[in-house]
Amino acid sequence: MKTYDYLIVGSGLFGSVFAQKAKEKGKRCLVIDKRSHTGGNIHCKNKNSILVHEYGAHIFHTDNEEVWQYVNRFTKFNHYINSPLAKYKGQLYNLPFNMNTFNKLWGVNTPQEAKLKLEEQRRPYVHLVNPVNLEEQALKLCGEEIYRIFIKEYTEKQWGRPATELPAFIIKRLPFRFVYDNNYFDDPYQGIPIEGYNSLISNLLEGIEIKTDVNYFQNRPYFDNLADKILFTGCIDEFFNYEYGCLEYRSLRFEHELLDIEDFQGNAVVNYDESAIPYTRIIEHKHFQFGKQPFTVITKEYPQSYHADNEPYYPVNDQKNTQLFNLYKERASSCPDKLFGGRLAQYAYFDMDDTIAAALKLAQREFYK
Numbered sequence: 009m010k011t012y013d014y015l016i017v018g019s020g021l022f023g024s025v026f027a028q029k030a031k032e033k034g035k036r037c038l039v040i041d042k043r044s045h046t047g048g049n050i051h052c053k054n055k056n057s058i059l060v061h062e063y064g065a066h067i068f069h070t071d072n073e074e075v076w077q078y079v080n081r082f083t084k085f086n087h088y089i090n091s092p093l094a095k096y097k098g099q100l101y102n103l104p105f106n107m108n109t110f111n112k113l114w115g116v117n118t119p120q121e122a123k124l125k126l127e128e129q130r131r132p133y134v135h136l137v138n139p140v141n142l143e144e145q146a147l148k149l150c151g152e153e154i155y156r157i158f159i160k161e162y163t164e165k166q167w168g169r170p171a172t173e174l175p176a177f178i179i180k181r182l183p184f185r186f187v188y189d190n191n192y193f194d195d196p197y198q199g200i201p202i203e204g205y206n207s208l209i210s211n212l213l214e215g216i217e218i219k220t221d222v223n224y225f226q227n228r229p230y231f232d233n234l235a236d237k238i239l240f241t242g243c244i245d246e247f248f249n250y251e252y253g254c255l256e257y258r259s260l261r262f263e264h265e266l267l268d269i270e271d272f273q274g275n276a277v278v279n280y281d282e283s284a285i286p287y288t289r290i291i292e293h294k295h296f297q298f299g300k301q302p303f304t305v306i307t308k309e310y311p312q313s314y315h316a317d318n319e320p321y322y323p324v325n326d327q328k329n330t331q332l333f334n335l336y337k338e339r340a341s342s343c344p345d346k347l348f349g350g351r352l353a354q355y356a357y358f359d360m361d362d363t364i365a366a367a368l369k370l371a372q373r374e375f376y377k
């Protein structure tokens with residue numbers, strides 16, 4: 009008999025939810041992570057009592073009742089509502105596009121006036137029936153002014169390529185709201201864990217054996233012999249030794265600063281839309297927790313190309329990479345004692361609620377089949 013029923017590679021949200029369900033079913037689990045902490049990308053660092061989202065701002069939101077009930081067993085959420093701002097050439101605008109944005113942009117006051125103005129902006133681009141790139145797609149959806157201020161330079165910074173060379177599918181639709189409402193998400197449930205994301209992860213992993221600073225690939229034969237089954241939540245191309253080639257990603261660099269002032273920007277999230285500013289956002293973490301400290305911590309997010317020394321954040325889900333991923337997926341399906349899950353193994357951008365839902369679904373298949 010092997011030492012464990014399951015070896016779980018990766019203590020991010022996917023691995024932690026799966027481990028919790030496995031333990032509930034009486035399975036013997038070991039969770040390993042190559043980082044020095046658990047939680048993967050939702051991990052926060054406590055800087056002088058401010059919880060800093062080390063790997064980018066994380067706001068929990070969902071319309072999935074089951075996920076909301078599940079996650080509330082392990083943490084309680086505050087009433088934070090995400091209402092980001094966008095800054096362009098010294099002006100601040102509310103997001104998502106709503107009556108506050110239209111009022112600032114065009115001086116319109118009523119939904120009727122805003123809709124007429126938007127139609128007028130779109131009119132020159134109605135001929136773009138099948139947009140061939142992101143620029144055409146955006147112009148068709150919102151016209152010149154919104155495209156120029158909010159989309160072009162920000163998206164080019166984010167992806168490191170001109171909008172005319174980016175695929176149209178990146179912007180499927182643009183949410184326009186004709187009410188004075190700055191709540192970014194439509195979901196009925198939203199918030200930040202009152203005790204922080206680390207408490208959510210440690211509650212999920214309570215009573216489960218964990219080893220951090222341990223990379224599965226550094227001793228693969230040993231780990232393969234340790235458990236009957238392995239759940240792998242790392243990069244799927246790495247798991248198969250890049251047999252078919254490397255999957256592409258976009259990365260980020262985070263610059264954290266502790267400032268000796270009470271409040272830097274009066275809001276948790278401010279996007280910087282213009283290309284002259286190298287970062288895409290500034291996050292002021294205390295606002296996620298309604299912090300009252302006399303100091304503050306901010307983080308600037310700089311988009312980067314992905315290479316061996318930084319983190320893979322955003323998958324490039326174009327045709328080439330999708331085909332490549334499908335080859336790995338096919339390969340994975342022929343490994344009966346291996347399970348694959350999470351954003352890296354599934355090569356997908358998943359919000360946290362989707363990650364939890366997918367881990368619960370996998371656990372359901374494994375333990376209640």
Ligand SMILES: Cc1cc2nc3c(=O)[nH]c(=O)nc-3n(C[C@H](O)[C@H](O)[C@H](O)COP(=O)(O)OP(=O)(O)OC[C@H]3O[C@@H](n4cnc5c(N)ncnc54)[C@H](O)[C@@H]3O)c2cc1C
Nearest residue numbers: 018020021022042048049064066067224242350351359360
């Ligand atoms: C910048 C950014 C902002 C985001 N903001 C939001 C948001 O506001 N709201 C929202 O709902 N979602 C957000 N998300 C999505 C959210 O981060 C994911 O849904 C979630 O973290 C995915 O969890 P995971 O377990 O799949 O992956 P991860 O958190 O990446 O966990 C995988 C773990 O596996 C470990 N690992 C990998 N390879 C090995 C190995 N060989 N050996 C040992 N360990 C290994 C890694 O160290 C890592 O800890 C954001 C994502 C990004 C990139």
